[in-house]
Amino acid sequence: MSLQTLTYLVVGASFALYIGIAIWSRAHTTGDFYIAGKGVSPVANGMATAADWMSAASFISMAGLIAFLGYDGSVYLMGWTGGYVLLALFLAPYLRKFGKFTVPEFIAERYYSKTARIVAVICLIFISFTYVAGQMRGVGIVFSRFLEVDVTLGLVIGMGIVFVYAVLGGMKGITYTQVAQYCVLIFAYTVPAIFIAIQITGNPIPQLAFGSEISGAGVSLLDKLDDIVTSLGFTQYTSGTKSRVDIFCITLALMVGTAGLPHVIVRFFTVPKVRDARISAGYALLFIAILYTTAPAVGAMARYNLVNTIQSGDVGAPDGNLVYEERPTWMHTWQQTGLLRFDDKNGDGRIQLYNDANPEFADTAADYGWQGNELSVDNDIMVLANPEIAGLPNWVIALVAAGGIAAALSTAAGLLLVISAAVSHDLVKGIFLPDISEKKELMAGRIAAAFAIMVAGYLGFDPPGWVAQVVAFAFGLAAASLFPVILLGIFFKRTNKEGAIAGMLTGLFFTYGYIEYFKGLFLKWAGAPWGDNVAEHWLFGISPEGIGVIGMLLNFAVALTVSYMTAPPPEHIQHLVEHIRVPRAID
Amino acid sequence: MTPENRAAYWRANLQLVFGCLVVWFICSYGFGILLVDVLNKVRLGGFQLGFWFAQQGSIYIFVGLIFFYAWRMNKLDQKHDVHED
Numbered sequence: 001m002s003l004q005t006l007t008y009l010v011v012g013a014s015f016a017l018y019i020g021i022a023i024w025s026r027a028h029t030t031g032d033f034y035i036a037g038k039g040v041s042p043v044a045n046g047m048a049t050a051a052d053w054m055s056a057a058s059f060i061s062m063a064g065l066i067a068f069l070g071y072d073g074s075v076y077l078m079g080w081t082g083g084y085v086l087l088a089l090f091l092a093p094y095l096r097k098f099g100k101f102t103v104p105e106f107i108a109e110r111y112y113s114k115t116a117r118i119v120a121v122i123c124l125i126f127i128s129f130t131y132v133a134g135q136m137r138g139v140g141i142v143f144s145r146f147l148e149v150d151v152t153l154g155l156v157i158g159m160g161i162v163f164v165y166a167v168l169g170g171m172k173g174i175t176y177t178q179v180a181q182y183c184v185l186i187f188a189y190t191v192p193a194i195f196i197a198i199q200i201t202g203n204p205i206p207q208l209a210f211g212s213e214i215s216g217a218g219v220s221l222l223d224k225l226d227d228i229v230t231s232l233g234f235t236q237y238t239s240g241t242k243s244r245v246d247i248f249c250i251t252l253a254l255m256v257g258t259a260g261l262p263h264v265i266v267r268f269f270t271v272p273k274v275r276d277a278r279i280s281a282g283y284a285l286l287f288i289a290i291l292y293t294t295a296p297a298v299g300a301m302a303r304y305n306l307v308n309t310i311q312s313g314d315v316g317a318p319d320g321n322l323v324y325e326e327r328p329t330w331m332h333t334w335q336q337t338g339l340l341r342f343d344d345k346n347g348d349g350r351i352q353l354y355n356d357a358n359p360e361f362a363d364t365a366a367d368y369g370w371q372g373n374e375l376s377v378d379n380d381i382m383v384l385a386n387p388e389i390a391g392l393p394n395w396v397i398a399l400v401a402a403g404g405i406a407a408a409l410s411t412a413a414g415l416l417l418v419i420s421a422a423v424s425h426d427l428v429k430g431i432f433l434p435d436i437s438e439k440k441e442l443m444a445g446r447i448a449a450a451f452a453i454m455v456a457g458y459l460g461f462d463p464p465g466w467v468a469q470v471v472a473f474a475f476g477l478a479a480a481s482l483f484p485v486i487l488l489g490i491f492f493k494r495t496n497k498e499g500a501i502a503g504m505l506t507g508l509f510f511t512y513g514y515i516e517y518f519k520g521l522f523l524k525w526a527g528a529p530w531g532d533n534v535a536e537h538w539l540f541g542i543s544p545e546g547i548g549v550i551g552m553l554l555n556f557a558v559a560l561t562v563s564y565m566t567a568p569p570p571e572h573i574q575h576l577v578e579h580i581r582v583p584r585a586i587d
Numbered sequence: 588m589t590p591e592n593r594a595a596y597w598r599a600n601l602q603l604v605f606g607c608l609v610v611w612f613i614c615s616y617g618f619g620i621l622l623v624d625v626l627n628k629v630r631l632g633g634f635q636l637g638f639w640f641a642q643q644g645s646i647y648i649f650v651g652l653i654f655f656y657a658w659r660m661n662k663l664d665q666k667h668d669v670h671e672d
Contacts, residue, residue, distance in 0.1 A: 081649050
């Protein structure tokens with residue numbers, strides 16, 4: 001069977017599975033639609049959270065990113081896992097005890113304010129749309145590479161699938177589909193990793209192979225990698241180029257941002273009990289960790305494979321580099337997608353891959369007769385091309401395609417649901433039409449979901465500048481706006497409406513302004529970015545990716561100061577805080 | 588469930604949260620970032636120890652930490668008589 005047919009078959013089968021689950025788990029009430037009727041077991045919720053969380057970026061891009069960043073890539077590994085500790089310790093059990101439907105709803109009730117609710121909805125919508133556009137794009141890319149359809153058509157198919165199970169099944173449908181999607185994506189991720197680990201080190205467990213010796217070489221993978229990349233003018237793999245303070249802040253912003261992402265928080269509303277919410281965060285991180293500890297191993301092995309293939313002989317020797325005409329087939333395939341490009345700058349018919357941006361290496365390169373780096377490799381290739389690089393059978397390649405699509409769809413669905421809930425529950429029911437019947441609210445939720453899918457599809461099809469800044473913008477906003485006020489709402493009884501609103505707005509505008517200034521988001525037409533995005537110009541040496549930390553600190557500081565300067569929250573709010581702090585109901 | 592045992596429960600909870608946060612901070616920001624160069628002089632198989640903490644070890648500790656927290660909180664719930672059902 002050809003790869004093409006096989007891929008259609010595997011991806012088609014996975015779609016049939018998702019739709020089947022959606023029909024089986026249709027939502028009948030608003031409780032089903034928003035929080036799956038609070039009936040999800042902690043293990044199932046853990047899997048669903050893992051699939052919800054691990055996006056196209058985690059599945060497709062992260063290992064490749066780490067392969068090129070080396071130690072600096074640790075910010076993503078620690079940042080996107082450590083947030084679950086904060087979630088378990090500070091938010092999940094208490095929000096579950098609160099027991100309502102959405103994150104803005106908590107903020108509205110705790111801070112007895114419609115204004116606070118609207119500010120929270122605005123933050124939520126920006127965060128979620130930024131995030132979802134990337135997922136739709138991911139679906140399009142996987143489709144175009146593996147099924148050889150147009151990116152746009154791929155995107156429309158992806159929208160159609162999400163439409164069926166998000167609109168029909170709501171949270172309930174999404175949850176059980178995500179459980180299936182987790183199984184597909186984790187299998188698709190680990191199988192090629194195991195094969196490659198065996199090929200390079202003989203150890204089948206990628207996490208161990210990462211620290212093992214290369215078969216027959218008598219030197220460990222990481223030492224060899226350090227050695228070979230420095231001889232090509234790159235920074236050592238195990239040390240990075242980012243400053244300590246920036247690494248610190250980016251990691252912290254990603255952790256706090258993770259804990260503040262509405263589509264992650266809301267997953268913990270779906271379990272039956274407070275203690276389920278705590279343990280469920282553990283299961284979620286366990287399932288996430290399987291991929292997140294494999295990814296750096298895949299990154300290192302992929303980098304080694306790539307460098308070793310190109311630099312087939314001694315560095316600097318005339319016959320040390322791969323002859324272009326003898327390149328392996330996977331390079332042919334990926335050249336067609338434009339994600340891999342070759343330009344024979346010195347005309348020797350061989351491929352040179354080295355760091356031509358390193359001034360200290362320039363003389364050495366000139367001595368070798370090299371006239372610039374000749375191969376540019378897109379990060380995303382690393383995971384997608386892995387099975388081909390390792391020469392694995394076609395069914396594994398088909399599986400990776402299905403896994404990439406599962407990762408993108410599961411995250412997209414979770415995001416679309418929180419967007420639709422924010423519209424139907426927080427805006428329609430909470431602000432404009434408080435007397436709306438449950439049936440009508442459910443209908444409003446479905447319409448909002450359908451509308452959100454259209455917008456997401458459009459953003460994925462023609463991404464405006466701001467959606468490219470997922471890491472800085474979505475995580476920065478979540479860290480600087482939502483996380484602090486939710487935490488204060490639970491742990492500091494004295495925080496009041498005035499403090500929360502002032503804090504959220506400060507965090508929001510500071511973080512947004514900084515990112516706009518250095519990267520340009522919505523004001524490109526007015527000349528943004530205005531600042532040169534280099535370390536010398538950054539505040540305290542913190543890049544836009546890490547600035548959410550300062551936004552968060554400002555939010556805390558302003559919220560507390562304003563709260564203590566204004567009247568304390570009313571009696572019933574103090575009682576509400578007492579109520580959410582203990583698992584059992586109090587009178 | 589009196590207001591007094593609720594207050595005692597909350598204090599015990601805050602202590603546990605603080606302890607977990609210290610571990611969380613040390614294994615990631617401490618070993619993986621601030622002390623990475625020092626720890627990299629130590630080897631763990633084919634890994635430099637600081638690098639291992641940054642790309643593997645901290646994640647394992649995070650997972651263990653949440654399960655530990657959930658286990659201890661369940662015991663606290665029982666001890667202070669605030670558990671569900």
